[in-house]
Amino acid sequence: MRILLVEDDPLLGDGIKTALARDAYTVDWFTEGHHAIEAVHNESFSAMILDLGLPDMDGMTVLERLREASSLPILILTARDAVEERIRGLDAGADDYVLKPFNLQELLARLRVITRRAEGRASHTLTVGALSIDEASHSVSWQGLDVTLGRREYALLLELARHPDKVLSRPRLESLLYGWGEEVASNAVEVHVHHLRKKLGKSLIMTVRGIGYRLDRHAT
Numbered sequence: 001m002r003i004l005l006v007e008d009d010p011l012l013g014d015g016i017k018t019a020l021a022r023d024a025y026t027v028d029w030f031t032e033g034h035h036a037i038e039a040v041h042n043e044s045f046s047a048m049i050l051d052l053g054l055p056d057m058d059g060m061t062v063l064e065r066l067r068e069a070s071s072l073p074i075l076i077l078t079a080r081d082a083v084e085e086r087i088r089g090l091d092a093g094a095d096d097y098v099l100k101p102f103n104l105q106e107l108l109a110r111l112r113v114i115t116r117r118a119e120g121r122a123s124h125t126l127t128v129g130a131l132s133i134d135e136a137s138h139s140v141s142w143q144g145l146d147v148t149l150g151r152r153e154y155a156l157l158l159e160l161a162r163h164p165d166k167v168l169s170r171p172r173l174e175s176l177l178y179g180w181g182e183e184v185a186s187n188a189v190e191v192h193v194h195h196l197r198k199k200l201g202k203s204l205i206m207t208v209r210g211i212g213y214r215l216d217r218h219a220t
Contacts, residue, residue: 001046001115001159002026002176006036006062007077008055012100016049019104020111024138024155028179031055033062040070044175047115049107052078052089060092067093073114075107112136119162128164129217131204133157142200143220149199152177156192160205160215169212189213 003020007013008031017027028043030036033054040048048066052059063074076089079100086097095114098107112124112135124136132141138154140147149157159176160168170189177192178184185191193205193213203219 001155002028002044002179003111004036004039004043004045004048004072005029006033006048006054006059007031007051008053009051015104016107019108021151023108024151024158026155026177026179033057033059036062037065040066040072044172045072046176047073047075047111047118049075049077049111050094052076052080060089063089063092063094071118073118075111075114077102077107109136126158126161128161128215130220131157131161131200131215133161142204147199150195153192153195153199156189157196157200157215160213164215164217167208167212167214173212 003025005013005016005020005027007016007029013029013031017029020027028039030039033056036048036050050059050062054062059076059078063076066072066074073095074093076094076097077100078085078097081099089097095117096110098110116122116124124134126133126135130143135158140149140154140157155177156173159173173189174184177189196205201219204216206214206216208214
């Protein structure tokens with residue numbers, strides 16, 4: 001999943017980005033609100049982590065502008081602990097709040113919750129046919145057997161499993177696996193798919209020639 005992080009504190013932003021990358025997320029990090037608004041209008045993200053104390057505009061203004069045209073799940077990050085502020089943010093369209101200082105594991109858990117909620121799922125376990133993915137522990141099983149995956153293999157499989165039987169284009173998959181500024185080999189997605197097929201069999205991920213890939217929910 002690709003996350004948009006909007007945080008102007010360099011140490012905190014770097015810490016969150018590192019934790020998210022370790023948890024198999026692709027992260028694009030901005031320090032100003034107007035850049036975040038522009039990014040949402042031009043790119044596809046799974047969720048946003050938004051700090052309210054930004055240098056160029058108030059984070060609440062960013063939230064309100066985004067809610068005019070986007071249903072992107074948004075997790076507010078703030079030191080403003082007044083109940084009235086939290087109510088205002090939730091009424092403006094925030095999906096959840098995390099108050100500073102916070103525990104990174106709680107932040108990751110709340111991020112998983114709002115992305116699941118956006119997909120209409122209640123459980124942290126995603127099951128598609130014989131495939132099972134536990135998003136909390138990052139464990140994967142296929143036909144009842146545990147499978148060990150690399151970070152980007154896991155991220156690619158999770159994205160395909162979130163949209164079973166739907167064809168996802170190679171450019172879209174690249175954008176979800178690699179953030180801005182990262183070098184991407186022309187065959188990067190193909191290589192990850194090749195590795196997944198070696199571990200999960202050839203029938204689970206189908207190639208749709210000239211378009212992309214889809215996960216077959218009926219594969220055995």
